[in-house]
Amino acid sequence: MEILKPEEIVELFKEKFGDSITESTIETKIEGMKKNSYSSVWLTLKLNHIKEAVRLLSTIQFPHFAIISGNDLGEEIELVYHFSLYYGERFKEILVNIITLVPKKDLKVPTLTDIIPGTQTAEREIKEMFGIKVEGLPDSPNLFLPENFAKDIYPFRKDEKGIYPLSKNGNYVGENIVKRKEEVKNIE
């Protein structure tokens, strides 16, 4: 198997997706007294290409999927898919982090379980925590939240659908559970 350099991975993605890649960075971390280094690739990709991107990634090597991390930005939700390539040798592993934005108006992402079955747990998590519909993922009872958890409330959201009005750095942002500002102050 040919081992690609991080620059070549970015190049490969740019070639395939062109303008869809709005940002790409390569981060190099130097570790230890011997000053060896390893790299991480960060790609910002338009949502409609996310599935093809993962398919392209799996042509390099079957990637290890770590987790999807997310953040509510207001108008859209930012999802970061964390993958890694090339395990097995010292300092050779490359983290590939794919950032994509999901607009609040149309909260849905395609499932990746048909390419990497291991993504299922994380996809169910973003479904429950952010209220993002995962297309192609079979419906099932809640995996993380209790069965009787309030409908249409998503713990990691920072808008009116969030769990608690203090979700953005202690600022009052919504009013779904604690209705009045005074009550919030009492809690604080």
Added chain:
Amino acid sequence: MSKITYSVPIGPVHPSLKEPMTFNFKIHGEQIEDVYLAPGDNHRGIEFMGMQRNPIQIIYLAERICGICSASHPFAFSMAVENAAGIEVPERAQYIRTIIAELERIQSHILWAGVAAHELGFDSVLYLSWKAREVVMDTLEILTGNRVNYGMFMIGGVRRDFSLEQVSAIRKAVDYYREVYGKIEDIFLNDPTIALRTKNVGILTEEDALRLCAVGPTARASGIKKDVRQDQPYSAYADLNVKAITPDVFTGKIVGDVYDRIIVRLLELVQSLEIIEQCLDNLPAGEIVAEKKLVKLLNQLKKAKGRGIGRHEAPRGECIHVVKLEEAEAPEAWKARAPTYNNLMTWVPMLMGQQIADIPIVIASIDPCIACMDRVTILDKSNGKKSILTKQDLHKLSVEKTRRITP
């Protein structure tokens, strides 16, 4: 003969995950036909709590994600914040972190060995191995003041230095484990009954492990040479030659069964001892934390902007924390992923086609905390009759199987 399928749920309390876990088995006769996983009765929302707090407060939350991995989570979290804020950790602190993490691996693997023995019905082995575990717990107490939740980690370093007496206490513990290791290995790897109960049981193929993104000893026992300490070395691991351990170094072949997972964990005990000794031999002098004044550190973190990833090879596998700082007191986003999160899907291929009596050891073999085996209901589909198997009953079944096949 009419085919009756039973449904067996197991769970839900399970402390090693962020949520308790319920298993739902479809059983035909003694064989498992299908497995459904249903976690989620008690999500504690630690990430949500963290997003209302500053990074230094989060260390203590992260420490309490898991009682056994109480060094792994703060380790990964500190690395993520340091990565995001661009903080350099002094070399001495990196070595101290590594020593604590490896001592934790020793206590975790011995704890697991005891649990595995108990699930097979070897309670004397449970007592003996947990007696051996006390030495490392005492050492951790000498070093940090606590047996669990060590409180050693700080953004940019560690909170306590090692004195010369403490270093000699570590050396004493290492010598002790070198002495007893032969016995532990002999019990687990040469005993014919343990071999009968664990060989070719709960097999996870290399392909399945890759597809389900397994991590840690679970992945390595299936032949995937994956170890963060080797692939992306951090802290003192960058100076040491850590290699991922696969069972073929011991048996010459990879099966991916419970026996292989035992081999990997036991060999990792020796590896941890070597790492600790090398760290002690090369322990550099100097500062133990990048910024001593907490107010100054908090101000620095408040001005920081960026994303950070921290990965640590916990006893159970890769533990990854993702942090996003946005020039605010609390992090904009924090995601913690424990190794069992990835490994729980591997139970499905492992348990398929196994017997009910093998459930305890197979579930224990990926090293979740076994407290999930809390309550079992057997539901007879044809007449809707429900009978409940407690953990004791299930354990009894497992012990009986061991007695039955003991040569």
